[in-house]
Amino acid sequence: MTAILEIKDLRKVYSDGFKALNGVSLEIEEGEIIALLGPNGAGKTTLISTVCGITRASGGSVRVGGFDIIKDFRAARGMIGLVPQEVNLEPFERVINTVRFSRGLFGKPSDDTKVEAILRQLSLWDKRDNQIRELSGGMKRRVLIAKALSHEPRLLFLDEPTAGVDVELRKDMWEIVADLKASGVTIVLTTHYIEEAEAIADRVGVIAKGELLLIEEKSELMKRMGQKQLQVQLTQTLDGIPAALAKYGLSLAQDGRSLTYTYDTRAERTGITSLLADVAAAGLVLRDVVTRQSSLEDIFVDLVHQDAEVEA
Numbered sequence: 001m002t003a004i005l006e007i008k009d010l011r012k013v014y015s016d017g018f019k020a021l022n023g024v025s026l027e028i029e030e031g032e033i034i035a036l037l038g039p040n041g042a043g044k045t046t047l048i049s050t051v052c053g054i055t056r057a058s059g060g061s062v063r064v065g066g067f068d069i070i071k072d073f074r075a076a077r078g079m080i081g082l083v084p085q086e087v088n089l090e091p092f093e094r095v096i097n098t099v100r101f102s103r104g105l106f107g108k109p110s111d112d113t114k115v116e117a118i119l120r121q122l123s124l125w126d127k128r129d130n131q132i133r134e135l136s137g138g139m140k141r142r143v144l145i146a147k148a149l150s151h152e153p154r155l156l157f158l159d160e161p162t163a164g165v166d167v168e169l170r171k172d173m174w175e176i177v178a179d180l181k182a183s184g185v186t187i188v189l190t191t192h193y194i195e196e197a198e199a200i201a202d203r204v205g206v207i208a209k210g211e212l213l214l215i216e217e218k219s220e221l222m223k224r225m226g227q228k229q230l231q232v233q234l235t236q237t238l239d240g241i242p243a244a245l246a247k248y249g250l251s252l253a254q255d256g257r258s259l260t261y262t263y264d265t266r267a268e269r270t271g272i273t274s275l276l277a278d279v280a281a282a283g284l285v286l287r288d289v290v291t292r293q294s295s296l297e298d299i300f301v302d303l304v305h306q307d308a309e310v311e312a
């Protein structure tokens, strides 16, 4: 596989001195779907704008399909499609002309067969002669995607494609993204929705305060999510973990009144039955037992939180 996007140590300092990107490095293989998760103001839009040449980087480098975004701007930009967060369409323009015009902006010869294929892929062909103002919000978002695809880019950025969209439309969008991937387009999307990243991404990146804290295969993250914790609450207070329970790798709560056991839900044997038997054999009396599943959301919150602590 070849990298369609190579970002090295990308930095952005805005004119007011604000550091929005603090050395982000990232490689994306052709055909992947990457979801970038991050809280408000994390730098997601700045990252996309810099790659697309809308914002100028303060340091670092970006190559798209091997082309440097500064030295070979036209070639690099021609490979990218951008679907912005905000709907910025001309209300009185017809759908088909909007897409034709965008294609022309990239210097591509007019090709109505291509435009038709794009409109059909996005279920907009029946609306081709409608004015933009006559479309629903979901259709307008699809027009934005059609525009972004008009010059046949290989890498598509979707900046919060489902922000403020209802559940049904969100699922439609996920299907569109899956279709685009099947047609060979590499996709980078930003989102606040963890379930969105879970549903469609191959890899998930977490950005906070201008730094990429993690980028990992979704399946690896899912493995971590497979971990569950069992908290054994006791009637007595312990000073330490009893030797008879050493093999379970337990952690003792600060107040000495509960033991926590971490296990893999998908393992053949979780070890819970023998743990509880050994707890009883060690003379400990249970007050309660609580289980908890770690989710992608926990991982996300932990990471963002740790980052804030390091900085404090």
Ligand SMILES: Nc1ncnc2c1ncn2[C@@H]1O[C@H](COP(=O)(O)OP(=O)(O)OP(=O)(O)O)[C@@H](O)[C@H]1O
Pocket: 014, 015, 016, 018, 019, 020, 038, 039, 040, 041, 042, 043, 044, 045, 046, 047
């Ligand atoms: N033109 C600008 N001048 C100064 N600061 C800016 C400018 N544009 C963005 N910022 C700041 O850079 C930081 C990152 O903004 P950015 O829009 O990239 O975040 P984001 O992760 O996309 O957030 P959201 O999820 O809210 O869209 C924010 O603190 C923002 O205020």
